[in-house]
Amino acid sequence: MAHHNLDELDRKILKLISEDARIPFLEVARVCNVSGAAVHQRIQKLTSIGILKGSKFIIDPEKIGYETCAYIGLFLKDPESFDVVVDKLRKIPEVVECHYTTGGFDMFIKIFARNNHHLLEIIHDQLQPLGLSRSETIISFNAAIDRQLPVVNLVDELDNED
Secondary structure, three states: OOOOOOOHHHHHHHHHHHHOOOOOHHHHHHHHOOOHHHHHHHHHHHHHOOOOOOOOOOOOHHHHOOOEEEEEEEEEOOHHHHHHHHHHHHOOOOEEEEEEOOOOOOEEEEEEEOOHHHHHHHHHHHHHHHOEEEEEEEEEOOOOOOOOOOHHHHHHHHHHHO
16 A cells, blocks of 8 residues: 655644644644645645545544444354354444454454443354354453554655655
């Protein structure tokens, strides 16, 4: 997959907005010593080439009653039904991620549940009917690290490869 060469201004903008998505463009412009219009144009460019993918507020699941976070490896009876299963997983609101993976699992999902009993209900009532031969569940006690990729360091590494 191709990467895009970013200049120093792009890097500064990405660093600032990744640290605080609510930072006003005029504040970004002040820190970067450019006009607000220049920042707006750069943000539009970074969005159009797919480096920036929207913005969102992040809800803390625990604060709204979802105390159990689990990762589940799914083994399908029929791996060719993958696309159908993914479509059905999209309809389960507690499933927040689904990954194609290497290794033993056909797919790997992240799920939030109100508690362990709710997790069991989701697995039994919603996941098993999808055509699973079996599943393996790992419950997360706490995310020790939860962050975005540090854009500035990554870009420096990519530039050194050129």
